[in-house]
Amino acid sequence: FKNHDFLINILQSQQSVQDIEIWQQNVSGIVKAFQGKTNEFQLGNAINRSKWGWQHTGDYLKLLAGIPSLRDLYPDITIGGSSVIDFEPLATLRTLFNFHRYDIDACSCALYVNRRGSPYSKQYGVFGLAEKLRLIFAMAKASNRSASRLWVTETNWPLLNTKPYTPNSGLPRSTVDEQTQARYLTEYYRIAYSLGFVERVYWWQLVNPGYGLVDHRNNGIRKMPSFFAFKKLLENKA
Numbered sequence: 001f002k003n004h005d006f007l008i009n010i011l012q013s014q015q016s017v018q019d020i021e022i023w024q025q026n027v028s029g030i031v032k033a034f035q036g037k038t039n040e041f042q043l044g045n046a047i048n049r050s051k052w053g054w055q056h057t058g059d060y061l062k063l064l065a066g067i068p069s070l071r072d073l074y075p076d077i078t079i080g081g082s083s084v085i086d087f088e089p090l091a092t093l094r095t096l097f098n099f100h101r102y103d104i105d106a107c108s109c110a111l112y113v114n115r116r117g118s119p120y121s122k123q124y125g126v127f128g129l130a131e132k133l134r135l136i137f138a139m140a141k142a143s144n145r146s147a148s149r150l151w152v153t154e155t156n157w158p159l160l161n162t163k164p165y166t167p168n169s170g171l172p173r174s175t176v177d178e179q180t181q182a183r184y185l186t187e188y189y190r191i192a193y194s195l196g197f198v199e200r201v202y203w204w205q206l207v208n209p210g211y212g213l214v215d216h217r218n219n220g221i222r223k224m225p226s227f228f229a230f231k232k233l234l235e236n237k238a
Contacts, residue, residue: 006038007080007202009153011045014053016063024066031074040078042108042153043067046085047095057094067102080108080151082140087111087123087132089139096143105147106199107140110154115174119187129191137197150197154204155188156211157181165210181211182225189233203230 010030016023031041046052047060054060064081071077081104082095096107111132113119119129127135133150141148158166158175168174176184185203192198209215213227 005040006034007040007042007151007153007200008034008038009042009045012053012063017053017055017059020062020065023063024069027066028070028073031070031077035074039074039076040080042080042083042151043104044081044083046110047083048088048091049085057091060095061098061100061102064100064102064104067104078105080104080106080153082107082109082146083153085110085112085154087113087127089135092136092139096139096146098145100145103145103147106149106151107136107143107146108151108153109136110204111136111152112155113188114155114157114176114184117173117176117184119184119191129188130195133192133195133198137195148197149199151199152192152201154202156204157184158211159209162210165208178225182229185226186229186233 008030010027012023016026027041027043034041044060044063047054047057060083067079070079081102082092084092084095092107092109111129113121113123113129113132116123122128123132133152137148137150140146140150157180158168159181160172160175160177166175189201192201203213205212207214207216209217213224213230215222215224
């Protein structure tokens with residue numbers, strides 16, 4: 001994987017919020033371990049979900065308090081943050097506009113839209129994928145805490161009939177067949193990159209029968225339609 005940049009996502013637990021000093025020590029240790037391999041890190045994940053250890057966005061802001069000292073130790077580090085999952089602009093706003101003492105180099109978001117079906121489908125009657133991305137980027141541009149960069153660090157469409165790999169695989173409202181997943185993947189990437197300001201989109205995960213590009217069950221490797229759709233995108237043929 002030479003000449004490829006890796007983004008390391010540093011996850012948290014409820015204990016992280018309760019002991020900020022230990023969190024900061026752990027983050028510093030992780031960054032140190034990856035020196036020479038990558039300088040890019042996302043701090044925290046799904047900060048608007050209690051099952052990931054958060055009670056409110058204020059918990060997340062506490063974890064970002066160590067960024068200045070982290071930059072002192074590693075001046076070349078690139079930090080992504082905000083890390084809101086799904087489309088919840090008020091949570092995003094809280095992480096990008098405040099008077100806490102931190103600065104992030106990119107606004108990251110786990111922007112799933114699978115519960116709407118197609119990336120073109122509207123939430124609240126207004127926000128398709130393009131509109132969601134425009135709003136998040138506008139907040140990043142106006143932010144006093146983030147540089148004007150936008151990364152989508154997670155997205156996917158879970159597949160039907162793939163339990164236990166996809167917990168909600170029996171719900172047709174939010175899961176799709178393999179051909180539809182490949183089509184939606186292509187649409188998502190086309191929309192994101194046509195806007196001109198989305199730097200990255202990461203598909204979660206690459207190898208997983210429930211929502212990945214490759215099915216590794218039955219002691220084999222089966223490349224699903226989404227794998228070939230992604231391949232076409234990388235070859236600029238889609």
